[in-house]
Amino acid sequence: MSTPTIRPPVAISLARSRRTVIRLHPDDNVVVACYDLTAGDRLDSESLTTIDPIPSGHKVATRAISAGSSVIRYGQFIGLARTDIAPGAHVHTHNLDYVEVDHAAQFGVDARPTQFVEKPATFLGIRRADGRVATRNFIGLVSSVNCSATVVRAIADYFRRDLNPAALADFPNVDGVVPLTHGNGCAVDPNGLGLQVLQRTLRGYAQHVNFAGVIVIGLGCETNQVEDLVEVDLSGLDRPVASFNTQDVGGTRQAVARGIELVKSMLPQANDVYREEVPASELIVGLQCGGSDGYSGITANPALGAAVDRLVRNGGTAILSETPEIYGAEHLLARRASSPEVGQKLLDRMAWWLDYAECMGAELNNNPSAGNKKGGLTTVLEKSLGGVAKGGTTALMEVYEYAQAVTTRGFVFMDTPGFDPVSATGQVAGGANLIAFTTGRGSAYGCQPTPSLKLSTNNELWLRQSEDIDINCGEIVNGYATVDELGEQIFQRMLTCASGESSKSELFGYGQNEFVPWQLSAVM
């Protein structure tokens, strides 16, 4: 989430609400009040009567929860009952604790075997020669260093349909040419982690299934040499890969001309693709939230989680990320790990962040604020789980470092910062062929070569900024849709978007400025 603090969901009370409480998952033994409830209020959807006043956004027990047993929200453990809790009672800091336990011993205790669907859903994808499936069909221009950014963008501009429609007129199956420019690539430790991460990111893009051809373009004298990027990693690709340095071809004018000619030479083959029915298991969806608000954790995030559960049951892959934002909930995620090794990897990444933040003089702190608690969030777990809710409830199959190739199917984690463009850049480098992005404040994020669906957490945003948003999840609050219904709607929209239907951000041409590799190195 791009905002430093999550607003309490004080605005949940909507006059026209058709519902009193929101159920976030069928397994939950608490539900969330849509507005201020009094003792004795009837909750028809839960066949239950409240026995305490329940403030808007706070939790009501739906079943008897005995002292010492688990409280479940988002289908997941959020703490232990301190006392016996009766159905209809208020559940908050007075009767709910997070008890420190032996975390390692709990690896995998919540990992349930995936219930795969019998007949998987399908979409219309582009199957490449190596068997991977693309959702879009671009040509990529990878810059090794900021010093080749202007050349790269001049080449890409030549092929922009809005500026020079003739250039791609004969190639309707080519979605465009993506300039992957950035501010790094030189004056860094040649043996340091920062350059490794940058190179892994650039290689991930160069190998991305949504590219039908790739050109790697450098200046020539940079630390991050084009030769290192191309020769080792791209030589085995099933696509045209070209590369050159501006200094080797005689300067800017020649470099731009060379790049345009190379793209032209790739267009006939790039255009020679067709979409065919492929199983949903070919989807790799990067999960994001940016500009969160008090609704994120009860509308769009759990709805996306419900879609992810469907995706995983169809054999697909979803990547949760944004490590600093799950601080406090990493142990809960580790309870879903498919093996102790996977659980430990997640904890190791969080330990790395703690060290890194200390070294950088920053803080990892996701504790609920006074406002959060007033809004109904009891523990740091619950707050972080508002973000984790995007990942649904299935077992955590693998943990990846930033921009590592995602090869395990199912629900996985990739360590990234929380900042949206940096996080999504890592996921796309890892192979994501779709992004699903929740927003409460109104992010206008978009991506290339991977399309990005945006989900609003509240109706006000949808009314204000629907040209930038694909699906409204605000209807959950006033009872016109359930989390599960929106989960199904989102899953279906994933399939149509993957099949070629444009997301809103694609209509505006987003994605030419949102390639932002994680910068870890000191710039010297």
Added chain:
Amino acid sequence: MSTPTIRPPVAISLARSRRTVIRLHPDDNVVVACYDLTAGDRLDSESLTTIDPIPSGHKVATRAISAGSSVIRYGQFIGLARTDIAPGAHVHTHNLDYVEVDHAAQFGVDARPTQFVEKPATFLGIRRADGRVATRNFIGLVSSVNCSATVVRAIADYFRRDLNPAALADFPNVDGVVPLTHGNGCAVDPNGLGLQVLQRTLRGYAQHVNFAGVIVIGLGCETNQVEDLVEVDLSGLDRPVASFNTQDVGGTRQAVARGIELVKSMLPQANDVYREEVPASELIVGLQCGGSDGYSGITANPALGAAVDRLVRNGGTAILSETPEIYGAEHLLARRASSPEVGQKLLDRMAWWLDYAECMGAELNNNPSAGNKKGGLTTVLEKSLGGVAKGGTTALMEVYEYAQAVTTRGFVFMDTPGFDPVSATGQVAGGANLIAFTTGRGSAYGCQPTPSLKLSTNNELWLRQSEDIDINCGEIVNGYATVDELGEQIFQRMLTCASGESSKSELFGYGQNEFVPWQLSAVM
């Protein structure tokens, strides 16, 4: 210098050389061999005969230097003679030492009072209402966060003369609209140094004299709030300043339309400017080198230094930077400090870099390599002085932090990384209205709103890539020009460029991708 190592100047021997040695400064008691000399070779330009073999790139004593006295290169102390050195003798590791001394006691010992010219040179500048003088006349679009980059670029694209010539057709005095986009602005410590430096950089651009109008554009929910940038710092400017957030105007489409209308509203006033004769003292020149080679320290850098000495004697300002690349020579620069405080500030910045590098697991190390020594560089001072040579020989008047407003005239230092776009971004934020950039390998750097002159260190580069380079300094090696002659040529070209004559990089439209604020914060 963008390259991690400096190549030894092994290729100095050119068949057609008219000269045997290069004199880098009139005060020097050593000169540099243009090719391998034998004992007994006559050096006409120095009225001297060698008494040792002198390898290409190595130093020859031109006067008797007694043991314990100073060896002078670039007009500056580079060490003490270990033995008596006779005229014509080879000066290298066998008879030249850098002796550690009490650095603080030496603050200012080399600070000579500036000999101002009687009749300062002039150029044709645009004088703003506040008295400052512009060299170009742009409208600037400052993005607070990556999340507004696509909106900012769409607005700028609308006004690009190569894409939409009608948009600025009625405004010939407006040089264009600059999109200042970047990959930062959110998910950072709101109280940290990183955000402070980013905000200082953005404010520096928003206040830059070369902008006739500025629009600050955000998304809305970012850490780096547009309001903070605008209200405090820009309200007193003598120009139109507007700002808005995409989230506040209804989304992407409305934000782009709003931005285009705002630019249009600023164009008549922006176009209402004229150039008038102003003194060279109004020039603030950022000094850069990128893609250095073995010639940098004996051709383009000292030639630029000779131009800077002229600029300073005319009352102008030159900013030396790239702190990591002067490591080892900071004490020499401090000998030129105008006061002990200024000298101490420089040493403090270097101490900061040592701490920072250690924390980041990187290394500050500019020691001459074996290849450097073979090429004739004796000490770390001499190597770092190859970069410092760009700054000429006048007193160091002030030391600035990154992107701080440069208000002291004369030769000053600004602490920046060595990476060209990051370093130049800091200088422009500080007010540089001209950049002078030396390159041996063939950088294609360009900047907006500040024009950048590029100087080649060798003839081969000039022959290969002259479309990207403004002035060739390679002629110094084969004797067709002296350092001093090229210094005069560069100074005159500074004046014509400042007067509106395009630099090479401007002809290619460089500068729309080279705004790269120094990223110091951890991205969370």
